[in-house]
Amino acid sequence: MDEKVILQHLKGGSREALSLLWQAHSANVLNLAFRMMKDRDEAEDILMDVFVQAPKAVQGFRGESALGTWLYRLTVNACLMKLRAQKRHRELEEEHLDSIIEEALGKGDLKNENFDPELLEKGLAELPAESRSMLWLKDAEDLDVKDLAEIYKMPEGTIKARLSRARTFVRNYLSERRENAKKELNYVY
Template sequence: MDEKVIIKKIQQGSREALGMLWKSHSTNVLNLAFRMLKNRDEAEDVLMDIFVSVPGKIQKFRGDSALNTWLYRLTVNECLMRLRSKKRHAELEEEHIDLVTDSALGSKHEEQKDYDPELLEIGLSKLSAETRSMLWLKDAEDLGIKDLSEIYNMPEGTIKARLSRARTVVKNFLQENLNYA
């Protein structure tokens, strides 16, 4: 079913359309929430909260962005709210660390895969949860700058600058601790 049709049907109260949305997007929402919160139970709570709120919030959805971009934005906002309230920082999931490492260290890293994933996670913990999630969505989920701009409600230039600074922070940390030249 077409995305616009699904949106329209959900706006009209269709549980079937909401089920279709769940089927096609719940895994991505759960994965993003888990990567931000590093807690499966909390990520599942966020997933449920997002999908319980969709019927009400989708009434205001104008269709200016893709549906998945809108869902990512809801997810990021919910996770950041939870992180702020608990004053803790999330770390990226280790299974996709290579993507972020390659992004931070560039082609030289391709030849030197002897980094310590735990050290990389420490380097990533130097970033705010919002910046880590931004880096994750860009490098691991392959979202474009325009999509990130919509998700975080920031100008594209700000997104680019934050990603660049984040990669520099991680790269410098790893260079200091692993003697990457």
């Protein structure tokens, strides 16, 4: 069924439309929630919250973006609210981080240096949850800046700047840790 038709039916309160939305997007919503929360139970709670909230929230949705993009926005908001309430910022899962690593470090750095994925996770954990989720959506989920601008309700230039700052932070974090490790090695010998 066409997204515009699903949207019309969803705004009309159709359970069938909600079911179609669930079938099409629940796996992506769960995946994003898990990436942000790093906990399966919390991600499942977010998934349920998003789809419980969707019938009411859709009334304000103008249809200027895809339904999937709109659901990502609901998911990011729900995750950020939960993280703020718990005052926790979790790390991203190591799995599928290659694209984030390549964007943050450059493709050649992975081959030329002894790369430590745990160190990268620690660096990513230092970022605010919103920056981690932006990196994930851009680099691992391959969303474009326009979609991110819609999800985060920010201008594209702001998204680009935040992505750049996040990558620079991660690059500097890793560089500092490597330099400290080299100094410690030189001190021992």
